[in-house]
Amino acid sequence: MKGWFGRYLYIDLSDKSFRYTEIPGDVLRNFIGGRGLAIKLLWDLNPVGVDPLSPENHLILATGPLTGFPLPSSGKMVIASKSPLTGGYGDGNIGTRAAVELRRLGVDAIAIKGMASKPLILKIDCGKVEFMDGRDYWGLTTKDAEDRLKKELGEDIGVLTIGPGGENLVRYATVISESGRSAGRPGMGAVMGSKNLKAVVVKGCTEPEVAHRDELTKLGAEAYRKIRESAGYGFWIRQGTMATIEWSQKNSCLPTHNFSEGVFEYWEGIDGYIMESMKIRVKGCPNCNMPCGNVVKYVTSTDSGEAELDYENVAMLGSNIGLAPLNKVAHINLLADLYGIDTISLGSVLGYSMELSEKGLLEERIEWGDFSKIKELTRQIAYREGIGNLLAEGVAAMARKIGGDAWKYAIHVKGLEVSAYDCHAAPGMALAYATSPIGAHHKDAWFIATEVRMGRFDYTLEKVERIIWLQNIRGGMFESLTTCRLPWVEVGLDLDYYPRFLTVATGYTYTWDTIHEAANRIYTLIRAFWIREYEAAGVRWTYEHDLPPVKWFVQPLTRGPLKGSKLDMDGYMGMLKHYYKLRGWDDNGIPTRFTLDRLGLGYVAPVLERLGIALS
Ligand code: PTT
Ligand code: SF4
Numbered sequence: 181m182k183g184w185f186g187r188y189l190y191i192d193l194s195d196k197s198f199r200y201t202e203i204p205g206d207v208l209r210n211f212i213g214g215r216g217l218a219i220k221l222l223w224d225l226n227p228v229g230v231d232p233l234s235p236e237n238h239l240i241l242a243t244g245p246l247t248g249f250p251l252p253s254s255g256k257m258v259i260a261s262k263s264p265l266t267g268g269y270g271d272g273n274i275g276t277r278a279a280v281e282l283r284r285l286g287v288d289a290i291a292i293k294g295m296a297s298k299p300l301i302l303k304i305d306c307g308k309v310e311f312m313d314g315r316d317y318w319g320l321t322t323k324d325a326e327d328r329l330k331k332e333l334g335e336d337i338g339v340l341t342i343g344p345g346g347e348n349l350v351r352y353a354t355v356i357s358e359s360g361r362s363a364g365r366p367g368m369g370a371v372m373g374s375k376n377l378k379a380v381v382v383k384g385c386t387e388p389e390v391a392h393r394d395e396l397t398k399l400g401a402e403a404y405r406k407i408r409e410s411a412g413y414g415f416w417i418r419q420g421t422m423a424t425i426e427w428s429q430k431n432s433c434l435p436t437h438n439f440s441e442g443v444f445e446y447w448e449g450i451d452g453y454i455m456e457s458m459k460i461r462v463k464g465c466p467n468c469n470m471p472c473g474n475v476v477k478y479v480t481s482t483d484s485g486e487a488e489l490d491y492e493n494v495a496m497l498g499s500n501i502g503l504a505p506l507n508k509v510a511h512i513n514l515l516a517d518l519y520g521i522d523t524i525s526l527g528s529v530l531g532y533s534m535e536l537s538e539k540g541l542l543e544e545r546i547e548w549g550d551f552s553k554i555k556e557l558t559r560q561i562a563y564r565e566g567i568g569n570l571l572a573e574g575v576a577a578m579a580r581k582i583g584g585d586a587w588k589y590a591i592h593v594k595g596l597e598v599s600a601y602d603c604h605a606a607p608g609m610a611l612a613y614a615t616s617p618i619g620a621h622h623k624d625a626w627f628i629a630t631e632v633r634m635g636r637f638d639y640t641l642e643k644v645e646r647i648i649w650l651q652n653i654r655g656g657m658f659e660s661l662t663t664c665r666l667p668w669v670e671v672g673l674d675l676d677y678y679p680r681f682l683t684v685a686t687g688y689t690y691t692w693d694t695i696h697e698a699a700n701r702i703y704t705l706i707r708a709f710w711i712r713e714y715e716a717a718g719v720r721w722t723y724e725h726d727l728p729p730v731k732w733f734v735q736p737l738t739r740g741p742l743k744g745s746k747l748d749m750d751g752y753m754g755m756l757k758h759y760y761k762l763r764g765w766d767d768n769g770i771p772t773r774f775t776l777d778r779l780g781l782g783y784v785a786p787v788l789e790r791l792g793i794a795l796s
Contacts, residue, residue, distance in 0.1 A: 183686030194294030213244025214662035218260035229716025253664035255466025263366035270366030275465025278338025284384020343520030352525035360488030391687030420472030438531035449505035496527025502548030528597035624655030639751030656699020
């Protein structure tokens with residue numbers, strides 16, 4: 181086998197055992213790797229209806245057939261599991277040395293189940309699996325834990341660690357690496373915490389075989405050169421994703437005051453130019469020649485430090501909670517990284533609490549932009565102290581617990597807080613969020629940029645087709661390769677390189693048709709996983725799970741050039757129905773028997789039928 185190893189490492193933390201298990205070649209060809217492999221393993225390995233925080237849930241660490249090769253931005257991997265935040269499929273993509281080292285272990289993935297009796301560190305060195313005592317590490321921040329592991333085990337290791345957020349089962353705790361890379365918005369850090377797994381340390385020493393090495397090296401060098409010579413390269417290196425603050429403000433989609441508005445009065449205090457003035461260095465993921473990890477040095481009246489900033493972090497911890505200028509936002513971003521909690525969900529639960537407080541639906545007084553209160557709440561969330569225990573559950577659970585009208589202001593889809601694009605005037609982006617396979621996240625279809633070009637107020641079938649195409653490329657292909665999508669998105673690297681990379685790496689001829697078919701298969705299996713898990717929990721699957729937050733339909737923007745805008749439910753439903761039709765799903769978003777058979781997923785049908793679902 182070329183490009184893959186054809187096996188994964190299965191680890192049971194309960195009895196500290198491990199074994200290698202073969203992955204058939206057709207599974208790898210059909211699911212590619214990364215997210216595709218992760219959902220296939222979760223479907224097969226997880227007991228139906230498993231509690232996400234129980235030992236029986238599996239945590240999957242997966243690379244893809246391009247990971248670690250000398251190809252643009254190939255130092256990425258996927259961390260996936262059943263999500264404790266949403267109850268469905270969850271994953272995240274992280275750029276870290278751990279991705280490259282994991283690949284060099286001679287496996288395509290690691291599946292971890294069980295629960296250690298005491299805090300533990302999983303160390304895998306050249307295929308040797310060690311269960312290290314992690315008690316001295318429990319309680320450390322992500323940075324302290326990684327620094328200490330590197331001091332003890334050497335600098336040349338890959339480390340994935342959780343902080344107090346994951347240890348305390350904050351439902352949106354993430355896995356952190358290299359002090360500023362974060363993965364697994366839907367609570368992948370809490371899954372690690374539930375297993376008493378403080379960190380995974382990897383050091384590899386083998387290489388996957390390449391089908392056509394010379395061609396791969398030549399193609400990779402050519403693509404690196406194209407990136408370097410692209411027109412947008414210089415500005416990207418200066419601002420990275422932070423340039424989006426200005427873009428979002430100008431296009432009225434910068435989330436402000438819990439997604440009530442799309443423009444923020446103090447946006448210039450948190451934009452990419454301010455970031456440039458505070459920048460001290462740039463970090464990058466392995467094998468990347470367009471690094472975008474902008475590290476700033478900040479000082480406030482009470483704190484100082486260094487933080488790595490990205491658009492999503494700054495929008496959600498800035499405009500969405502009324503906080504400015506950037507030095508204060510940077511501090512909250514750093515706290516989130518140290519505690520190991522997702523910045524997007526954090527910004528959403530804080531904004532939600534502020535709005536509820538303003539409306540008298542929450543007793544606690546929490547003012548917009550109150551820096552010291554925000555710091556304290558962030559700490560309380562990570563340690564589940566006081567009101568932090570409620571906020572650690574995420575906005576959907578908060579709405580259920582608070583009751584009354586609270587649900588009207590909760591900004592989430594399927595329990596995952598919406599990432600940083602307001603959609604009062606973006607029906608296509610709203611549909612992209614609502615149909616994202618992990619809940620409301622922009623990674624599968626960052627449709628907003630296309631929508632600005634196509635027209636903000638149109639509910640067209642053409643938009644739906646474009647969203648599915650984007651989801652298949654971003655969420656299907658890039659998440660499975662696994663490489664960073666930003667060379668294509670941000671500096672325009674020709675997409676046609678990717679089937680060629682796949683073909684020279686694996687020796688199988690990948691065309692756009694086979695890639696889209698794999699993406700459709702991955703999307704449909706993820707959808708079946710959600711349905712299976714919801715039905716097993718007694719929740720009927722209907723189209724209502726694919727609706728964006730109600731606020732965007734009923735509460736128009738009151739400021740900015742798009743003042744008065746809100747979504748139209750009839751228009752949205754027309755798009756959603758067309759979406760289902762194109763995916764081969766029925767009117768409730770359930771894959772039809774024909775679609776399952778066509779994608780080679782025939783084994784899904786009896787499982788869903790046993791749960792009482794009538795497939796059309
Ligand atoms: C990603 C999500 C994002 S997406 C951001 S900023 W972005 C937030 N970053 C967080 C952070 O930082 N700290 C923290 N405690 N929580 C955070 N939550 C948020 O997580 C990231 C980059 C970025 S920066 C983006 S868009 C691209 N995402 C990619 C992707 O999803 N797939 C892919 N093949 N390539 C991608 N390239 C880009 O990677 P999640 P990273 Mg991240 C500090 O993980 O769970 O997918 O959520 O991976 O290595 O940090 O790189 O404006
Ligand atoms: Fe990592 Fe940024 Fe490079 Fe992508 S562009 S690989 S996120 S440093």
